[in-house]
Amino acid sequence: MAVDGFAAVDFGFAREVLQRGIAALYLVAFLSTLNQFRPLLGERGLLPAPALLEWVAARETRKRMLNPTLFRRIRYTDRRLVILCWCGMAVAAALAAGIPQLGPPWVPMLCFLALWLGYMSVVSIGQTFYSFGWEMLLLEAGFLASFLGSNDQPPPTVIIVLFWWLLFRLEFGAGMIKIRGGQEWRDLTALTFHHETQPMPGPLSRQAHLLPRWFHKGEVVGNHFAQLVVPFFLFAPLVSWVPEPVEGWLPGPVPQIIGAVAAGIVIATQTWLVLTGNFAWLNWATIVIAFSAIGLPGMGAPVRPAETAWPWLIDAIPLYWFVITCAVGILCLVLSWPALRNLFARRQLMNAGFNRWQIGNAYGAFGTVTKERVEIVVEGSADEDGAQWHEYEFKGKPGDVRRLPRQFAPYHLRLDWLMWFLPLGRSLDDWFTAFLVRLLEADAPTLALLRVDPFRGERPRWVRAVSYRYRYATRAERKADGVIWVRTRRRVLLGPFGLK
Incomplete structure (x- = not known):
């Protein structure tokens, strides 16, 4: 039995x-x-x-x-x-x-x-x-x-x-x-x-x-x-x-x-x-x-x-x-x-807790699926006039179109996950503004959360946020150009701005 x-x-x-x-x-x-x-x-x-x-x-x-x-x-x-x-x-x-x-x-x-x-x-x-x-x-x-x-x-x-x-x-x-x-x-x-x-x-x-x-x-x-x-x-x-x-x-x-x-x-x-x-x-x-x-x-x-x-x-x-x-x-x-x-409620709650002790919770995910991938790419410039821009690379989220995504789970990259949510909101969150300030300060603990700091610990003069449309490369595009992603630039969402 x-x-x-x-x-x-x-x-x-x-x-x-x-x-x-x-x-x-x-x-x-x-x-x-x-x-x-x-x-x-x-x-x-x-x-x-x-x-x-x-x-x-x-x-x-x-x-x-x-x-x-x-x-x-x-x-x-x-x-x-x-x-x-x-x-x-x-x-x-x-x-x-x-x-x-x-x-x-x-x-x-x-x-x-x-x-x-x-x-x-x-x-x-x-x-x-x-x-x-x-x-x-x-x-x-x-x-x-x-x-x-x-x-x-x-x-x-x-x-x-x-x-x-x-x-x-x-x-x-x-x-x-x-x-x-x-x-x-x-x-x-x-x-x-x-x-x-x-x-x-x-x-x-x-x-x-x-x-x-x-x-x-x-x-x-x-x-x-x-x-x-x-x-x-x-x-x-x-x-x-x-x-x-x-x-x-x-x-x-x-x-x-x-x-x-x-x-x-x-x-x-x-x-x-x-x-x-x-x-x-x-x-x-x-x-x-x-x-x-x-x-x-x-x-x-x-x-x-x-x-x-x-x-x-x-x-x-x-x-x-x-x-x-x-x-x-x-x-x-x-x-x-x-x-x-x-x-069985008509307006079912997703991932909701009903008491302070996190027991007997309601779960659920992906009630809707995003049809288009938009990524916010963070760039910095060391030039006074912002002539050349270089990208900050995150560990998990797409950036470099030739880089194959890595397996991180069950480890949780929290910053990368919230970067995915940003394009889905109506405005840029307060934490993101603080993040850009830390980049301008070349804050070492913050930079340690990233895969690539293009300025190698030095302070940039300017930073900005740019939105891109990402899609997977077809097999033909992968073979011809060696890329994983194909991206199209949309617009500058925030900046450029720097510290006084």
């Missing part, structure tokens, strides 16, 4: 993947924060977090506008941010190696809760640079992983089921957003554009874009099937709770196999997205969570006899741990009610 009452006895391997995989993603998240938070949001960042904290503290009525963060109690400094990141990476690495899981269940619980609270402290003050759906996904997954237990007992069924519920919201929510979104998802043309216009293409994105139109329509059909139909079958193993003699229920391992097949389809579709794009850890987290529905008989934790294990056991789970996990299950179900209503 997939479950034995309150113990998911066949889901030991699923727990291993969940605990180690989620911990590895926290390691990546803290590493990304260590490398990028200070120039983006630090004491001299583009959107300084200390200024936000001071603004919140200025009036009592504003205090609840900020989600929980350690920096409400401990004054933010860049040094303390670094300490938090290194501690987070150390705990995440230990969990990924499986060390805390060797102890009693409260040990990995405390480790995961530390990661959850530590990273929430960062996200809460991260403003627009941390406003992505996968931030709340990682927080919710980390909270649930806290209660998966340790190696000497089976994982609690209630927590495994909560992971299925998380995956359902993630996939079905994304599917509903698409069906209710742009016409391109309904007429099956969305992926004719997506591989070219997605925020950060990968090394195989161009090849995917050049595939036949019928293939792209098949991608959309497959996506709708994987997100709108398959998620319901994730819950098939619950049938195993029903006694087999009851007429009409599927006997034996069949429900468990159905759940595993559903999880396999999700994993396959997410792997295709990993290969053809750079969506930070969104797809990687979805793959890890999907393993929660894969039960493998004989690979669970050993069930010890009561006299040699814990003095009080319920289906091989200690009584105190049974009480804790049941309480967590009730809490999560209550907090998930707004998300459940949102799934």
Whole structure:
């Protein structure tokens, strides 16, 4: 059977993947924060977090506008941010190696809760640079992983089921957003554009874009099937709770196999997205969570006899741990009610949190697909009269038309992602103006976020922002000119301007 009452006895391997995989993603998240938070949001960042904290503290009525963060109690400094990141990476690495899981269940619980609270402290003050759906996904997954237990007992069924519920919201929510979104998802043309216009293409994105139109329509059909139909079958193993003699229920391992097949389809579709794009850890987290529905008989934790294990056991789970996990299950179900209503609401919210603790969130992405790729290229000039202009190169977003996009995910390049959003807005954001000022100052931490500084650490006299239309080169253009992209200049959006 997939479950034995309150113990998911066949889901030991699923727990291993969940605990180690989620911990590895926290390691990546803290590493990304260590490398990028200070120039983006630090004491001299583009959107300084200390200024936000001071603004919140200025009036009592504003205090609840900020989600929980350690920096409400401990004054933010860049040094303390670094300490938090290194501690987070150390705990995440230990969990990924499986060390805390060797102890009693409260040990990995405390480790995961530390990661959850530590990273929430960062996200809460991260403003627009941390406003992505996968931030709340990682927080919710980390909270649930806290209660998966340790190696000497089976994982609690209630927590495994909560992971299925998380995956359902993630996939079905994304599917509903698409069906209710742009016409391109309904007429099956969305992926004719997506591989070219997605925020950060990968090394195989161009090849995917050049595939036949019928293939792209098949991608959309497959996506709708994987997100709108398959998620319901994730819950098939619950049938195993029903006694087999009851007429009409599927006997034996069949429900468990159905759940595993559903999880396999999700994993396959997410792997295709990993290969053809750079969506930070969104797809990687979805793959890890999907393993929660894969039960493998004989690979669970050993069930010890009561006299040699814990003095009080319920289906091989200690009584105190049974009480804790049941309480967590009730809490999560209550907090998930707004998300459940949102799934079927006429005006469905995308990537929305309904409480300050980032539990029971609503998910979804790409309700509409951009049809045309517009890039904002930042240029600088060292000449007094601005005669010659040189481009700043970003690490992930398209720039040099001959440069093949690299694979960065699950690492998150926050500046590059926000550069993609700029052309979609009505005006240039405040952080972008601050970014241009840092370039004029030749600020070393800011320049470290870039791939190429054309002035090699020296100050330019002028900077400006120019918009270009980008498209993938055809096979003939690639062969003739050696280019990945073909671009057409549009206009100067901002500047030139310099420092007095």
